[in-house]
Amino acid sequence: MSSKAILPGEPDPGGTDTAETIAQQTLAKRGAQYANEVRRLLDAGLDVMRRCGTRSSPRVSDIVAAAGLSNDAFYRHFASKDALVAAIIEDGAARLSGYLHHQMAKASTPEMSVRRWVEGVMSQAADDDIAATTRAVLWNGGRISDRLGSSRPSHAASLAILLREPLAQLGSADPETAATLVAHAAVGVLSDFLWQGVQPTRAEIDHIVEFCLAAVTPRSVTTEQPEPGQASAR
Known part of the structure; x- marks a missing residue:
């Protein structure tokens, strides 16, 4: 059986291309x-x-x-300093989401999972050093939006994803919407704590948890449909 010699620079069809x-x-x-x-x-x-x-x-x-x-x-x-600031904000949100996921994984019930989520979000204002860092990040993020004429960056949506499963387990008829509303409310409260320079108390955290759990609309509850010709209330 004859064999063809592989010349220098010629790829071996049955082997791996060294250059690649x-x-x-x-x-x-x-x-x-x-x-x-x-x-x-x-x-x-x-x-x-x-x-x-x-x-x-x-x-x-x-x-x-x-x-x-x-x-x-x-x-x-x-491309610019603003691009770095935006990346820092995104990186911080990813780290917070990872931390929340880790804390929620320790919960034995969906109610406790929601509590872990709330405590994790509010922890950004519970420590002076963390609060100062978060406040500086939010301030720089706001300056970016002012220069670019865009809305202030909000990562409530990414944090809301973590709430969908426990809210669904609690019987929410629409866990995605409920999680989004709860996340925006919680992030808004966190922002108030940060800019006021105060730490959330245990009673305040408990109240936020109660609010989050109250946002669950049972699947058995249906929204009343408007009669023909009537506009739905908004």
């Missing part, structure tokens, strides 16, 4: 490097933002210095 393998390895290394740079910029940006508080907006030069990176590294990942 090396290219993928290079991309993987570069991807890991870039991910590390982004994480350092996010953490440094949050740290500088915390130190600036609500007095001033962090500068790119301060952020890259704190991250130990260059301006080139910054603009490789973010």
Whole structure:
């Protein structure tokens, strides 16, 4: 049986392309490097933002210095400082969602799961350092929306997703809508605590939990339909 010799530069049809393998390895290394740079910029940006508080907006030069990176590294990942601030807000929301999910997983009942969710959200105002950081993030987020002419960023929707399952287990006829309403109400109350510089009391947290549980409309309760020709009440 004759065999055909594989010439240099000619890919082996039955094997792995060495060039492709090396290219993928290079991309993987570069991807890991870039991910590390982004994480350092996010953490440094949050740290500088915390130190600036609500007095001033962090500068790119301060952020890259704190991250130990260059301006080139910054603009490789973010088109502007506003883009970094938006990413910090998104990263913070993801971290909070992860924390809430972890706390809710410890609950043995849907009622306790809702309580864990409320306590986790309100924990952003229960500690002075965390409250100061969250307040600075919200302040910078508001400045972004003012410059761009957009609405202030709100992550109530992402937090609401965590409430759908326990509210459904409690018999909600529309857990998605109920979770959204509850989340927006809770985030609004949290915002009040943050800007007033006060910590929620145990009684206040209990009241918020009661409100959340009261938002559950049993499946057996149906909405009365308007008669023909009548507009539905809004």
